[in-house]
Each structure stands twice: as structure tokens, then as C-alpha cells.
Amino acid sequence: MTIAYQKAYFLLSVADIKQLPADQGIEVAIVGRSNAGKSSVLNRLTxxxxxxxxSKTPGRTQHINIFVLDDKRRLADLPGYGYAKAPLSAKQKWQKTIDLYIKQRQSLKGMVVVMDIRHPLTALDLQLLSYCYKQHLSVHILLNKLDKLSKTAVTHTLQKVKASLKNDDSRATVQLFSALKGIGIEELRKQLDKWYG
Ligand SMILES: Nc1nc2c(ncn2[C@@H]2O[C@H](COP(=O)(O)OP(=O)(O)OP(=O)(O)O)[C@@H](O)[C@H]2O)c(=O)[nH]1
Ligand SMILES: [Mg+2]
Incomplete structure (x- = not known):
């Protein structure tokens, strides 16, 4: 079946996982460092x-935003992490919310982790990945903003990230992406189709 991503609509925004819609069907979450381009990826996909x-101001999105694709499928835009100016209390709350969300959300089928290709696999990214692996959650990494690097640098970074993930003995997949230029959409859709299948 083909999923009509362009029909996605915003359902609600919650500060607490208790306010999420019923834990049924299939949910895929988009997460990543603040300013990595999560919202831009969603806009491009749909x-x-x-x-x-x-947002031009990093760290604005502190809520979980839920988008509906159809009666069984949803996308969740999770709050960004790693915003240096965020107060410690906000950082701790983020950790708790994400930790609980990953642990408890039965309908969560996969995580799309968005990274800025110029700064991939930061300490917080690695922490998030280890949360996901612990919960046996599938991960697909987007190296976004590839338009910001030269072709050589892009290839080099992709190889480095792939090598590092191998050492992790993770089953995470990784691809190049540019929300700005619309590069990598087909590959992303294929991964999502698998999870939503
Ligand atoms: N050059 C370039 N800029 C991008 C790309 N994707 C996003 N941006 C820019 O990066 C900035 C942050 O993008 P957002 O989509 O708001 O990032 P976010 O991860 O949702 O940020 P928060 O919700 O604040 O955590 C914006 O200025 C975007 O225009 C890309 O592929 N290429
Ligand atoms: Mg955002």
C-alpha cells in the first residue's frame, strides 16, 4: 500500500506523554539535536x-507534536536536545520524557534520528542511540544539510558514520539527506513504508 505522506495533518502537541493519543496503530518518531532540521524533514516528507x-530559534519545540497520516499511522516530532542555552531543568525533563516515551510507547515502531552532517554522532546522539538499542527500537539516521558540505566531505562523513555504527554493533541504518534541496526523500519513504507496512 502507498502511504499518502502529503495528507499528513497536525493532531496535537503535548508536554507530557500521558496526553498522547491512544497507544494503537503505528507511530514513527523524529528526533535529533535542536536545529538539526527535524521540522524541515517533516515538511519535506509531507x-x-x-x-x-x-523555527529559526533553536530549542523552541519543547513539546511532542503528533501528526496523523491515516487512521492507523502517526508521526511524532519529538523535542530537540542539546540546546546549550536550555536550563538544566529543561534538559532533565527532556531526558525523562524521551526515556519514558521510548520505554512505554507500544505503537512506536522506529526512530528517525536527524543529525546535522557537519556534526554527526555527538555525545547526546550516542546517548539517544543507546536508549533506542536498549529498547530494541529500530533506528534510521538522516545526515541532514548535506548541501552544506562538499561532495568529498559528504562521502567521507558517511563512511566515518557507517564505520562507527558498525563498531556499535547496532542495526541502525544511515542515509544522506537535505531537507533544503529535497535530497534523500525516496530512501526515507522506503524506510518509513517498511515500518508502517
Ligand atoms: N542548508 C540547510 N539548512 C537546513 C536544512 N534543513 C534544515 N535547515 C535549516 O536549519 C534550521 C533548523 O531547522 P528546523 O527544521 O527548525 O530544525 P529542528 O530540528 O526542528 O529544530 P528545533 O525544533 O528547534 O529543535 C532552519 O534554519 C532550517 O532552515 C538543510 O537540509 N539544509
Ligand atoms: Mg522543530
């Missing part, structure tokens, strides 16, 4: 520029 607010 071909809807206004779907997820693309």
Missing part, C-alpha cells in the same frame, strides 16, 4: 511547508 513549524 510536501507541506507549513506542517511543522520551522
Amino acid at each position: 510536501q507541506n511547508k507549513r506542517l511543522a513549524r520551522v
